[in-house]
Amino acid sequence: MSLLPVAEAQGRLLGHAKPISDVETVSLADGDRRVLAADLTARLTQPPFNASAMDGYALRREDAPEPGAKLKLIGTSAAGHAFDGTVGKGETVRIFTGAPVPTGADSVLLQEDAEKIDGGIRTKYPIRQGQHIRLRGQDFDENEAVLAAGTVMDFTRLTVAAAMNHALIDVLRKPLVAVLATGDELLTPGSDLGPSQIVASNTFGITALVHKAGGNVLDLGIVPDDKVAITTAVRRAQAAGADVIITLGGASVGDHDLVQATLVTAGMTLDFWKIAMRPGKPLMVGNLGSTHVLGLPGNPVSSLVCALLFLEPLVRKLASLPPVKRDTMVEAAVTLASNDQRQDYVRAKLAKSSSGKWLAEPFDKQDSSMMKVFAHADCLIIRPPHAPQLPAGSPCPVMLLRPDLLS
Numbered sequence: 001m002s003l004l005p006v007a008e009a010q011g012r013l014l015g016h017a018k019p020i021s022d023v024e025t026v027s028l029a030d031g032d033r034r035v036l037a038a039d040l041t042a043r044l045t046q047p048p049f050n051a052s053a054m055d056g057y058a059l060r061r062e063d064a065p066e067p068g069a070k071l072k073l074i075g076t077s078a079a080g081h082a083f084d085g086t087v088g089k090g091e092t093v094r095i096f097t098g099a100p101v102p103t104g105a106d107s108v109l110l111q112e113d114a115e116k117i118d119g120g121i122r123t124k125y126p127i128r129q130g131q132h133i134r135l136r137g138q139d140f141d142e143n144e145a146v147l148a149a150g151t152v153m154d155f156t157r158l159t160v161a162a163a164m165n166h167a168l169i170d171v172l173r174k175p176l177v178a179v180l181a182t183g184d185e186l187l188t189p190g191s192d193l194g195p196s197q198i199v200a201s202n203t204f205g206i207t208a209l210v211h212k213a214g215g216n217v218l219d220l221g222i223v224p225d226d227k228v229a230i231t232t233a234v235r236r237a238q239a240a241g242a243d244v245i246i247t248l249g250g251a252s253v254g255d256h257d258l259v260q261a262t263l264v265t266a267g268m269t270l271d272f273w274k275i276a277m278r279p280g281k282p283l284m285v286g287n288l289g290s291t292h293v294l295g296l297p298g299n300p301v302s303s304l305v306c307a308l309l310f311l312e313p314l315v316r317k318l319a320s321l322p323p324v325k326r327d328t329m330v331e332a333a334v335t336l337a338s339n340d341q342r343q344d345y346v347r348a349k350l351a352k353s354s355s356g357k358w359l360a361e362p363f364d365k366q367d368s369s370m371m372k373v374f375a376h377a378d379c380l381i382i383r384p385p386h387a388p389q390l391p392a393g394s395p396c397p398v399m400l401l402r403p404d405l406l407s
């Protein structure tokens, strides 16, 4: 079987992915990073009344055409406690920020610009008609669609949703990703390991990536290299309504690599297997009905690189979230060797040069089982298939492991 180029494999996977349209209702407190399922319209006009923007005095501009006008104090309007009379000729009302502007008044004088006199105030500065008043509806009107369907909620949008008097919002259901680790050798972290046993670590990185990409995880745990056990776990995922099933390990060609055959027997249609990339060559993609199936290699670095390139964009597309921008250009800190037919993702550190340029320096050891190197890396240098040697100082494409690193 020939190896599929990375971009073609990504295109095929994402080409089949349809954004989830199921709707659920959540409280605003749970609304961060959720995607609005429908336009959100205001349930009230904001501000609901003409309100003072300052602490001072409400008055009629025509009563103070010049500094030095004397006005009689007839009452107080505070936030939550309106003055219910009318400001007449030559009168003023003490007013505080956020309080309703009383009927009759058309301007607010800052308290710093007023001199207190017996029974009232004297204005010290010229007054502009309408100054320091927030007009009713200047922010938004009742029934106005302030946030459009598809908006990703965040701190500003949650605040305006609350101001629109919504306690609950309708959002798109999050994709559910079932994660299944396979392998007789695997035990959960913290276990007492016997000879030839290792810790199953990949699930934790995959889970974090799925959460960041806007999905939920159903952890199916660890199952042995056994067709019945794998099938049982896959049926559990289907019964739970998983949108994506991730298998970890058993993706290659060994006698214990049963995942693909088991899934095909369980009804999976294989779309493609084996990608022209390093690490991650044995990646398998198929579907079980409407459920996407991604078989990731067992080697931790391979599984996480595959997850960055395939799972993260898939989950974000299903969740109607925009792709994460991870690709950028830096400079090669050292000369990079020519490449073979597999697109290489080389674990590298980023450092700023004295002239302010970002330089990528690969780690010496690149084995796809080496998690420490991956954890210390900032980026993956992308070496396209058959790339010639790249001299130190040349522009060099990288994929950032933490997208805000260079900002």
Ligand SMILES: Nc1nc2c(c(=O)[nH]1)N[C@H]1C(S)=C(S)[C@@H](COP(=O)(O)OP(=O)(O)OC[C@H]3O[C@@H](n4cnc5c(N)ncnc54)[C@H](O)[C@@H]3O)O[C@H]1N2
Residues within 6 Å of the ligand: 181, 182, 183, 185, 186, 198, 199, 200, 201, 202, 203, 248, 249, 250, 251, 252, 253, 254, 257, 279, 280, 281, 282, 296, 297, 298, 299, 300, 302, 368, 369
């Ligand atoms: N004859 C060939 N052998 C291999 C090929 C090949 O083309 N021909 N491909 C190699 C490549 S490339 C990779 S990558 C690996 C991937 O193999 P599998 O997906 O079948 O992975 P396993 O054999 O199950 O495991 C590989 C390695 O990773 C450990 N592992 C597995 N699951 C986990 C987990 N959840 N957490 C942490 N570590 C895990 C496992 O113990 C193995 O050490 O195949 C090459 N072989």
Ligand code: MOO
Residues within 6 Å of the ligand: 277, 278, 279, 280, 281, 282, 297, 299, 302, 368, 369
């Ligand atoms: O390509 Mo594998 O993914 O060597 O580690």
